[in-house]
Amino acid sequence: MSKEAEIREAAMRIFREKGYHAASMQEIANAVGMQKGSLYYYISSKQELLFKIFEEAIGSMARELEAIYARPLSPREKLREAIAAHVRAISQRLDMLSIFLRETRVLSPGQEEVIDIHRLRYERLLQRIVSDGMKSGEFRALDPKLTTYALLGMTNWIYRWYNPSGRFASEQIADIFTDLIFNGLLAPAAGGRDREGR
């Protein structure tokens, strides 16, 4: 791991444990065995560190989704891959997502804008996979935006309950969520597939 990545990981852990505001650069320096002065060689402020953490995480998720989108797969297969990648990314970045969702009004407006661009790029691409599948007839014609929010909710919410040493590996969670989203909860005999009285 590069020194920068090591600093980011230590900072994420400390931010999550103590909260961003209570954490000090001194503690982050201690955690990576550096002098505080040397830490400033890598990073100019705690705020910049938080920004870099968010940017790296959300940027790499967006790049991964772009790679999936570019593959010669059907929308259905792309969505399966996208859910698996998203669940994996969240379960590997519980600290980051926790901080991202909890610490507001911390980044500068310019930094927030950059993070928002990545986030929107991600959400729009996921929505495009959903829309593509609706156009191709593989998916039912539900509202693409609400469907995308439903997917993001299911998968992002993992940060609240996922236990890395628990019963389920991230692959199993992705499989079960994909099955649920693709096939629904109703048993075929229960008269599923109807538009529920509408």
Added chain:
Amino acid sequence: MSKEAEIREAAMRIFREKGYHAASMQEIANAVGMQKGSLYYYISSKQELLFKIFEEAIGSMARELEAIYARPLSPREKLREAIAAHVRAISQRLDMLSIFLRETRVLSPGQEEVIDIHRLRYERLLQRIVSDGMKSGEFRALDPKLTTYALLGMTNWIYRWYNPSGRFASEQIADIFTDLIFNGLLAPAAGGRDREGR
């Protein structure tokens, strides 16, 4: 609205806008047109106010779910009602949920315990509806806990994107989410209902 409820509503708005830590009892008093001294007649501290806000919200969601559970409905109908009630509660309490998910380490351990009891009561009851439907054969036999987390994620995530003046009323969101969860995203012709190669 009772004075207590009015105070809670003003506090929620101020907590959301400024963050819990930056908000002062003086501002809350101003917002409801009271002297700060009179405010203390109703509430002993900012911390107690936050606790009361959470307790009222989560307690009333749990009571509503208990009432649904007690009705003579099938698990499928109960789940439809539960999703509708949950989406309505979240969309009416965006401020509260935002604060709940963002402000950590603020309540006392005893207060946290009370909130956790309500939250767990809610989650277990929702899971029981899901399990009941799996036992009755109405729902497919997926993992009840993961299915419940998926439902909670989809619906709680609404706090991140819901716009009260936007395209969708909470009833429509509930309908579309219920349709998606019950019937799945795959079009019947696309070979849905298979266990996706597992």
